[in-house]
Amino acid sequence: MAPEGGEARTSARPAGAEALAGRHDFALPLVSVIVTAHNYGRFLEAAIASVLGQSYRDVECIVVDDGSSDETAAVLEAAEGRVLAIRNPRPLGQGVASRVGFEASRGQYVVFMDGDDVLGPDFVRDHVYVNLSSRVAVGCTSSDIYQAVDGRLVLALGEALNGALMEPAPERLNAFRPLAPAPEGPWPYDGPGAALLEGVRHAPPGRTRWVWSPMTANMFRRDALTLFVGYDGLDGMRLSTDVYLCTGVSVLCGSLLIDKSLSYYRIHGANCGTYQAQLSNVRSVRAESELSRRAKERLIEHMTSQAPAICARLWTPDPLLGALEALEADLGERGDGSHLAGCVERHWQGLAAAVGEARLTEWNAPRAPPPSPPTASTAAAIGPVYRAILPGRPLANATWGYPIHDPG
Numbered sequence: 001m002a003p004e005g006g007e008a009r010t011s012a013r014p015a016g017a018e019a020l021a022g023r024h025d026f027a028l029p030l031v032s033v034i035v036t037a038h039n040y041g042r043f044l045e046a047a048i049a050s051v052l053g054q055s056y057r058d059v060e061c062i063v064v065d066d067g068s069s070d071e072t073a074a075v076l077e078a079a080e081g082r083v084l085a086i087r088n089p090r091p092l093g094q095g096v097a098s099r100v101g102f103e104a105s106r107g108q109y110v111v112f113m114d115g116d117d118v119l120g121p122d123f124v125r126d127h128v129y130v131n132l133s134s135r136v137a138v139g140c141t142s143s144d145i146y147q148a149v150d151g152r153l154v155l156a157l158g159e160a161l162n163g164a165l166m167e168p169a170p171e172r173l174n175a176f177r178p179l180a181p182a183p184e185g186p187w188p189y190d191g192p193g194a195a196l197l198e199g200v201r202h203a204p205p206g207r208t209r210w211v212w213s214p215m216t217a218n219m220f221r222r223d224a225l226t227l228f229v230g231y232d233g234l235d236g237m238r239l240s241t242d243v244y245l246c247t248g249v250s251v252l253c254g255s256l257l258i259d260k261s262l263s264y265y266r267i268h269g270a271n272c273g274t275y276q277a278q279l280s281n282v283r284s285v286r287a288e289s290e291l292s293r294r295a296k297e298r299l300i301e302h303m304t305s306q307a308p309a310i311c312a313r314l315w316t317p318d319p320l321l322g323a324l325e326a327l328e329a330d331l332g333e334r335g336d337g338s339h340l341a342g343c344v345e346r347h348w349q350g351l352a353a354a355v356g357e358a359r360l361t362e363w364n365a366p367r368a369p370p371p372s373p374p375t376a377s378t379a380a381a382i383g384p385v386y387r388a389i390l391p392g393r394p395l396a397n398a399t400w401g402y403p404i405h406d407p408g
Helices: 039-052 072-078 094-104 123-133 160-167 194-199 239-253 293-306 308-312 318-330 339-346 348-355 357-364 376-381
Strands: 031-037 060-064 084-088 109-114 140-151 153-154 200-201 220-221 253-265 385-386 396-397
Touching: 031 039, 031 094, 031 123, 039 060, 039 072, 039 109, 060 072, 060 094, 060 160, 072 084, 072 253, 084 094, 084 220, 084 239, 109 123, 109 239, 123 140, 123 194, 123 220, 123 253, 123 376, 140 160, 140 239, 153 253, 160 200, 194 253, 220 239, 239 253, 239 293, 239 318, 293 308, 293 318, 293 339, 308 318, 318 348, 318 396, 339 357, 348 376
Parallel strands: 031 060, 031 109, 060 084, 140 253
Antiparallel strands: 109 220, 140 153, 140 220, 200 253, 385 396
């Protein structure tokens, strides 16, 4: 088993890629598949084999064993040299396991895979092709799924994604330019071809209603994940990290929905939440495991508490404010007393530094008045002055967030 931080990766280039070597030095993106598992040893070998058997060859496989007590350790020992294995000494939850795997990864694109699921052989290839053919730089792509119960296929669809795909399509605006194949272009594979792009639908930024497939069926841009991974919000999600990441990444950066089943969602009686394949009007997830609301509340907390860091990477604060409004509406809350209102009050200082005092006051008016500014004596007593990291922003006190006299 590779030690934590060790190098046990697969990244061989495919046949045909060598034909490009004489023309330029650019390789296709590396894709990191992070498999998280807790006591899924009986399924883990198949999951790993599906990652290592991808038709797209620039793949690294990282397995995070979240404190398993079953045969997981033996499965990972047998895979030594082919995967990077990391073991959490005790179960820390899906969010922490995902973050640990992400921190060990290198890929420009990242897949978080449940240890009981299986990728189809062209999963990575088709997701990368869609991303590189898109005229819109989204943060996430989501493909359809097969649902299997006790090893037998029951459905070849996910309800939410197909519901979105069946909505009346807006006017098509030439959203894709098929990536050119080798030797004229950088794509060395035989498929999937332009036909796949015909069934792809854009979910624009600001959308919070669930339209994606479960976690294994999604591929994320690393750049988008860094807006959310490494903070308390994700770490606190023991389950439903797909809701947290798909909603958060897409509400800010948008996503693409792929009309092709590319992975297998396994239902086996010991799933953390799902107990049956989907059926119209019938719940398929145990009520106590439905954490969508909690995930969205944690997203609001994250976006308000980390507003300076997030806005430092945005062209304007408008996407952040729009995302917060969309999440508030999705929770069915408005005005004073909403979860967003409480978060804004707690994190007023950082938001004011990121957005601007006047803009934030105007935007927040429907929710609650801002806290009272500190007096000059209070400002002098509370210590160091926070200097906003963004150019053109006034000095702001680290606790209150209002422009004050610098006593130093």
